[in-house]
Amino acid sequence: xxxxxxxxxxxxxxxxxxxxxxxxxxxxxxxxxxxxxxxxxxxxxxxxxxxxxxxxxxxxxxxxxxxxxxxxxxxxxxxxxxxxxxxxxxxxxxxxxxxxxxxxxxxxxxxxxxxxxxxxxxxxxxxxxxxxxxxxxxxxxxxxxxxxxxxxxxxxxxxxxxxxxxxxxxxxxxxxxxxxxxxxxxxxxxxxxxxxxxxxxxxxx
Numbered sequence: 001x002x003x004x005x006x007x008x009x010x011x012x013x014x015x016x017x018x019x020x021x022x023x024x025x026x027x028x029x030x031x032x033x034x035x036x037x038x039x040x041x042x043x044x045x046x047x048x049x050x051x052x053x054x055x056x057x058x059x060x061x062x063x064x065x066x067x068x069x070x071x072x073x074x075x076x077x078x079x080x081x082x083x084x085x086x087x088x089x090x091x092x093x094x095x096x097x098x099x100x101x102x103x104x105x106x107x108x109x110x111x112x113x114x115x116x117x118x119x120x121x122x123x124x125x126x127x128x129x130x131x132x133x134x135x136x137x138x139x140x141x142x143x144x145x146x147x148x149x150x151x152x153x154x155x156x157x158x159x160x161x162x163x164x165x166x167x168x169x170x171x172x173x174x175x176x177x178x179x180x181x182x183x184x185x186x187x188x189x190x191x192x193x194x195x196x197x198x199x200x201x202x203x204x205x
Contacts, residue, residue, distance in 0.1 A: 025069065025070055025091075026067050026068075026069060026095070027067070027068050027069070027070065027088060027091050027095060027096065027097050028065065028066075028067055028068075028095060028096040028097070029065070029066055029067065029068040029074065029088065029096075029097050029099075030063070030064065030065040030096060030097070030098050030099075031063075031064060031098055031099040031100055031101055032058075032061070032062045032063050032064075032100055032101070033045045033047075033058050033062045033064065033076060033078070033101045033102075033103060034062065034100065034101070034102050034103070035081070035102070035103060035105070036081075036102065036103065036104050036105045038102055041058070041061055041062025042058065042062055042078050042081065042103055043058055043059060043060045043061070043062055044057055044058060044078065044079075045057060045058040045062070045064070045076055045077070045078040045081075045101075045103070046075075046076070046077045046078065047064045047066060047074060047075070047076055048074070048075045048077070049066075049068060049072050049073070049074055049075070050073065050075060051072060051073065052069075052072070054066065054067075068088050068097075069088065070088055070089070070090050070091060071087065071088060072087070072088045073085055073086070073087050073088075074086045074087075074088065076101055076103060078103060080105065080106055081103035081104060081105060081106050082103065082104045082105070082106045084101060084102075084103055084104075086099065086101065
């Protein structure tokens with residue numbers, strides 16, 4: 001009975017030592033963190049083990065590497081993404097573990113907020129109507145020069161263009177030819193008409 005008791009204690013001691021060695025097995029935990037679309041990496045992701053207080057962050061390529069123990073719970077957190085957890089499983093084949101972590105987008109819709117610098121709508125309208133633009137004087141000058149009366153006076157005082165001068169002198173030349181070689185249209189200047197008029201008066205007398 002004594003030998004059986006000693007043998008049992010020895011077996012349990014070996015099992016306990018094996019369990020402790022197995023629990024304290026260090027694994028090099030490496031991986032890459034991607035976004036929800038699985039095409040873009042998430043740099044600056046915090047990789048943290050709350051139990052041991054150790055952690056690291058992903059590099060600009062989303063890669064991370066840190067030592068962990070079997071059974072550790074690893075927390076992944078990044079701004080704009082939901083937290084993700086990963087429990088390190090038993091790993092007998094190799095001393096390193098490679099994973100790919102995909103984080104989900106954390107989208108929050110805020111309620112609409114209206115910001116009004118004026119307490120009432122009437123005060124806002126008065127301030128809007130009385131508001132003067134930074135270049136208000138330039139606009140007023142433009143509107144003054146674009147006034148219809150000013151534009152009409154400027155159009156009437158415009159000098160004749162070369163084309164208009166040419167047409168005017170050509171018209172004068174045509175009129176001079178008409179006056180020289182055509183009979184006068186005004187009968188008061190026609191001597192034959194005056195002669196006929198005088199003869200008609202004599203006949204009546």
